[in-house]
Amino acid sequence: MSTTRKIAVVITARPSYSRVKTVLTAIKKHPELELQLIVAASALLDRYGSAVNYIEKDGFEIAAKVFNVLEGENLTAAAKTTGIGILELSTVFDNLRPDIVVTVADRFETMATAISASYMNIPLAHIQGGEVTGNIDEKVRHAITKLADYHFVASENARDRVIQLGENPAMVFNTGCPSIDIAKEILNTTSLTFNPYEKYGGVGSQPNLDNGYLVVMQHPVTNEYQDSRKHIEATLRAIQNSNKPTLWFWPNVDAGADGTSSGIRSFREQYKMENVHFFKNMDGNDFLSLLHNSLCLVGNSSVGIRECSYLGVPTVNIGSRQNRRDRGKNVLDVSYDENDIAAAINTILEKNSRETSQVYGGGDAGERIAKLLKELPLQFHKTITY
Amino acid sequence: MSTTRKIAVVITARPSYSRVKTVLTAIKKHPELELQLIVAASALLDRYGSAVNYIEKDGFEIAAKVFNVLEGENLTAAAKTTGIGILELSTVFDNLRPDIVVTVADRFETMATAISASYMNIPLAHIQGGEVTGNIDEKVRHAITKLADYHFVASENARDRVIQLGENPAMVFNTGCPSIDIAKEILNTTSLTFNPYEKYGGVGSQPNLDNGYLVVMQHPVTNEYQDSRKHIEATLRAIQNSNKPTLWFWPNVDAGADGTSSGIRSFREQYKMENVHFFKNMDGNDFLSLLHNSLCLVGNSSVGIRECSYLGVPTVNIGSRQNRRDRGKNVLDVSYDENDIAAAINTILEKNSRETSQVYGGGDAGERIAKLLKELPLQFHKTITY
Amino acid sequence: MSTTRKIAVVITARPSYSRVKTVLTAIKKHPELELQLIVAASALLDRYGSAVNYIEKDGFEIAAKVFNVLEGENLTAAAKTTGIGILELSTVFDNLRPDIVVTVADRFETMATAISASYMNIPLAHIQGGEVTGNIDEKVRHAITKLADYHFVASENARDRVIQLGENPAMVFNTGCPSIDIAKEILNTTSLTFNPYEKYGGVGSQPNLDNGYLVVMQHPVTNEYQDSRKHIEATLRAIQNSNKPTLWFWPNVDAGADGTSSGIRSFREQYKMENVHFFKNMDGNDFLSLLHNSLCLVGNSSVGIRECSYLGVPTVNIGSRQNRRDRGKNVLDVSYDENDIAAAINTILEKNSRETSQVYGGGDAGERIAKLLKELPLQFHKTITY
């Protein structure tokens, strides 16, 4: 009798892949687990960085690809993308017959994974529940917690919150965040080992990086999507005026992505931005290495409060997207204001020091999660604890 | 400037309609509310009782009909039905532009309403959150709570639970259950005012009802759906052997419905069941009147613990479907065992007394909910309270 | 280098399976073909005879199951079923990567197979194009011809018609109808080798079959679906009054199926029908054997003009469903009129003789089609010939 368990992991976006890469590796290595990797949504699309190419380059075999992004600059399309995701993923699960389905974080379309699995009585594991941000992501995240059977959370606060949501404490595990596993590998390196322009192409100027550089990554915020163009313009101006060498990463898909993207495109047509180079995507390790060697991160990516807290990379965190998430002392929070952003960058450059933190774990999350996926009882029936 | 609010209510099944009928009436009557009634899923289908016919007969105008039930005797179809529901309801909401969307209870496909509304930034009201049953319905119910902005709950326990789930207490209202509003009208009537055979047709024998009768309503249980045929057979034998005049109501759609339905069909081919008449559907008021005048209700319908507790109708509640829901003293819980069911029926018939309870409210839920729908601040942005 | 071709065949209904079974067998046996069998739509559903069970019992491995029947008694549901079919089959083709896709006949949902394959640049073979009936099936059939790259037609008239539709004659093959292949095996048998009641269950009386019996199979007609109940009632009364032993087969799914089904159910509740037994489904060979040994077929199934012409089984063909199809002398056409149907049955019973015909081929269609699927050039680019 085989005791191998089939573990289906659904990756729907570039950042999710970076976040759980060490989990995928640990499942693949585990002698009693079989990885069924499903790549879906914007992770398949060129204009959001084709995470799928990195996944394949990293040697993961893909069990199924699911195209479900409905095009349109509005929230209706986001809802429908989720509906199509359910239609498609149900077929995929029906064919692959996984023992456990793993869903990651809180992007709107991850709800499709959670609904398909839980409605089909497949035990559902959720990575990164229990965090707080105050936007639509939060509704999604906590709703998924209520559908999930196992919870692999990234901090003690998150664990407390999931338990308070009525989940059985025996099924809630603070494994730390798997993204820290990769940061751990990077921590002891001392310089960039690759030329980002040569390795990743991209467009725009190619400023000299030898005396330090900024990194920018700013996504649209779902419930502010009509303002996404205005928000990105404040950052564009602040960076333009800073005149510091800057590596800018394209946003991932979301309602409003087109506001952010078109804001950038339009600004570039108007101004030269001699100090800025734009990338669509980058291998996760290279990206962390780039951050580790940077002067500071600017934007609203969760990498700023998560990996950067472990690495000690100073971060200018703009706007509401990371509200109320646990963070280390590396983070400076600012509003969508050109001057605030510029001032925060200056403060960091002047201070020129680093503080690290283990609030998101110690770097062994991937292996801990794989071990739990093998050992946990298979179950999909639960009740609230109160 | 008009201050009229457009309130979209989505009805997906016969029992949901019965449950919220007084809410619909109260919205329709309210001078500053406009009702946008959407009828979807099994509420449109003949083999689940065509609730839509009763809705139209009751004088409600239907703003949109949504066919989304994917046929198939399995859980995959239930998941896909939800996906199709999201696709369709998003279009409907996009056309109707409601100010608030109202979703009812916890059937799997109601998740489609909750996702479409919350992803489209339309304030979402949830009727009947916070209850506990321990099956897939419970996952759905609490997940919807995490997506909803306003909570109209049916009991004090439910209110406490929703608040403990991290919802803002100012948005959680114990209005009582609207189903009690109808029971209130029935309470003071003293005999059946219609002949059920003549008014509703149906099939099977037509036992004399003058000396009392049983009512049976038993639905398949989602996470036990492979056993649904065995479960219904225990009830069929118990009723067959009781030899009491019995009015039996067809189950509503669910994964497993076909097990229940085919079990009944097959039993009828084999045995005469001289004491049983079968109905597909009945107007809500007539159904309550029928219960009010019956000896006892047998099955697993929530009407047994809800309306029947207010009316004091003795109820033999079979199996796990109503587990942990608040209940009055009218309920006798039994397992899926022919002998247990028979014994419970006998106990009730011998005891021959009634006990009423207001655990699910006092009969003014519809009007209280309509008032709140007009007065509550329009908002779709929330964060967990802890 | 492997020269094996992967041939995906999509079966969407019980009758389609019976029709192409010998094609499946021939593909499976062919050393250089790999069969990818996809079972979809009503072929998966219990209430339409679960063709899938027969497929599995016959030893075919199923590569993918596609649930896409949207429930509802209307044409909108038929359209949507087709849309869902496209969504699902595109994923299936994307995973299976067939060299050729084969679609059968003209049911509304087969359009989904044709669109998915042709839009994905997969060469498309169509079995049974070029026939004429005058209903929505005909629109579907000829539209599929315009999407298909290879045409395996069942008669010379059909071949002429497909060529006149502008198809390259070099790609149009009169292989005969594969259903005749099975009839050929049956032709030389002399009596029923099984007891249909024991082997297939079913419901209703069990009339003695020793002195001959009728077989009835009547489907709703798409563009007359609002009349389907009235139509089936004429046949029910004619059969009831004939008082001949009768074996009646349940209709397959279509807009209007519920009118036909509910008409039968309701008639049975009202009348005893002592002479009639009802079956849901039957293995294709057994069904043909049953026909071969019957007095006459009544209804509107294509089996009456196709297999029965080869076998010489007299057929009362009711209504418009088989209009203008090629037919042998075994067929008596009548309207939806109780008296006409009764008179035609009497004429046949009195005449008591048989005439056979090879208008639909000589019984080697399966092998001819498999050979062509291996030898034809792979191409999906075509242009009209005029």
Place this chain on the structure above:
Amino acid sequence: MSTTRKIAVVITARPSYSRVKTVLTAIKKHPELELQLIVAASALLDRYGSAVNYIEKDGFEIAAKVFNVLEGENLTAAAKTTGIGILELSTVFDNLRPDIVVTVADRFETMATAISASYMNIPLAHIQGGEVTGNIDEKVRHAITKLADYHFVASENARDRVIQLGENPAMVFNTGCPSIDIAKEILNTTSLTFNPYEKYGGVGSQPNLDNGYLVVMQHPVTNEYQDSRKHIEATLRAIQNSNKPTLWFWPNVDAGADGTSSGIRSFREQYKMENVHFFKNMDGNDFLSLLHNSLCLVGNSSVGIRECSYLGVPTVNIGSRQNRRDRGKNVLDVSYDENDIAAAINTILEKNSRETSQVYGGGDAGERIAKLLKELPLQFHKTITY
């Protein structure tokens, strides 16, 4: 009794809108017709020129918007887009209850309109059937002809072909192409009445247009989509080297659009293209005026063989996209070769003369079609003529 007919017209792309604008105007003006305008697919999307904005600006009321473009650089997404289109349009038709549905031309997603209407027994009119091109569009176009009840074709050849496809000649009308109606208005104007840079923005250089300019519009070709980047690069180099003032229009959505789009983007990053300005979209009248005043059109747009033949604008038609369509003497056909393209441009510039033609009608198509939509018998039942 009202005799007003409701005419639903579905517009799925920018070029379709330009083509049928005079039909919409004529329906709107007709006292006994009610226009139900449905805007869908890429006609709603910013990156394909938001035809919807022009539609609204032109004063047409939109009855429903349908978002159905599934994102992805492949043919699977095109198939699925069609499937989603059927799901959505069926709901729309169910709500709007049109008397006739009108579908335009042959883009892959127009099949969704044809299937929804014909499956729902709504009479279907097809504008621009019977033409020949030899690509997937041709499969789609002729398949739609087999689903349609009325045919409004644009040339005598097209009429002959539709009749040869087995359609009833009494239902096939050579109305001419409605796009010529607009060209007729433009024909007698003598100079550009607007500044395209000021009115339409766009990106790139702003070459002086006073001494003549080229216009480029090149779309990817569905069944060559993997070559779309190579194809566009040949054109880009030819135009770059010509050094003539050029106005370049962005391609509309298709499988492969991203190859074309990214080819253009990448070329622009590499070379300055001082002589080229890029536009996303333009009002149809302004676009025709621009063409009328240009030296020549380059690319593969049907406007080159259609409107330009009426106007006499010389056209360099590249590759297979317009193969076998009727054309006037204004067209020079060339392959996807940089040198061929350059040579053809030179030939035209040297020759400097114009030849007009009425092969696509005389400019009254819109009014003729509106009249027919009012007068034709309402019918959805047809049979092939042979």
